[in-house]
Amino acid sequence: MKRIEAEKLTRAAFAPFGDVIETEGAESFLINAGKCRRFHDLATVETAGENARILINIFRGTPYALPLKLSMVERHPLGSQAFMPLSPAPFLVIVCPDEDGRPGAPRAFITHPGQGVNYARGTWHGVLTPIDAPQDFVVVDRGGDGNNLEEFHFSDPYEITVPSFT
Numbered sequence: 001m002k003r004i005e006a007e008k009l010t011r012a013a014f015a016p017f018g019d020v021i022e023t024e025g026a027e028s029f030l031i032n033a034g035k036c037r038r039f040h041d042l043a044t045v046e047t048a049g050e051n052a053r054i055l056i057n058i059f060r061g062t063p064y065a066l067p068l069k070l071s072m073v074e075r076h077p078l079g080s081q082a083f084m085p086l087s088p089a090p091f092l093v094i095v096c097p098d099e100d101g102r103p104g105a106p107r108a109f110i111t112h113p114g115q116g117v118n119y120a121r122g123t124w125h126g127v128l129t130p131i132d133a134p135q136d137f138v139v140v141d142r143g144g145d146g147n148n149l150e151e152f153h154f155s156d157p158y159e160i161t162v163p164s165f166t
């Protein structure tokens with residue numbers, strides 16, 4: 001199995017795949033007579049196709065053992081998909097560049113507690129991957145007609161490790 005080590009999630013590193021949802025470095029301004037700070041426009045929600053609409057969901061994820069065996073990635077051709085954790089624990093984010101309709105070599109990221117991600121429409125990604133304990137996420141993605149899920153199974157799975165820096 002090919003081994004891939006997770007790297008710390010940053011906006012710059014993740015930019016080809018979507019958005020990092022966090023207050024750090026975000027545009028913000030006070031609202032509600034100064035009683036609230038709005039961290040504004042953190043991610044781009046995309047929906048396409050017949051009867052497309054935005055869904056707000058909660059996913060209760062079960063943790064995966066490490067090192068992770070990655071044998072499948074998926075993508076959503078008709079919309080983006082955002083995962084925002086409801087608890088301050090890191091989770092694993094895996095994405096792949098697209099190479100003529102197939103995923104290229106995966107990249108793995110470990111989030112800083114409180115960071116979320118938004119996969120841009122059509123971005124190859126691993127499924128939701130909590131790592132330490134069950135974790136709830138607000139998930140914003142696309143509903144509507146048509147098939148919004150494409151899976152790719154690797155003939156040779158990858159082993160994803162998380163270094164001790166976290």
Ligand SMILES: NC(=O)N[C@@H](O)C(=O)O
Pocket residue numbers: 074081125126127128
């Ligand atoms: N299938 C589903 O709703 N979840 C996946 O898309 C995922 O990325 O976890």
Ligand code: NI
Pocket residue numbers: 074076081125127
């Ligand atoms: Ni997905």
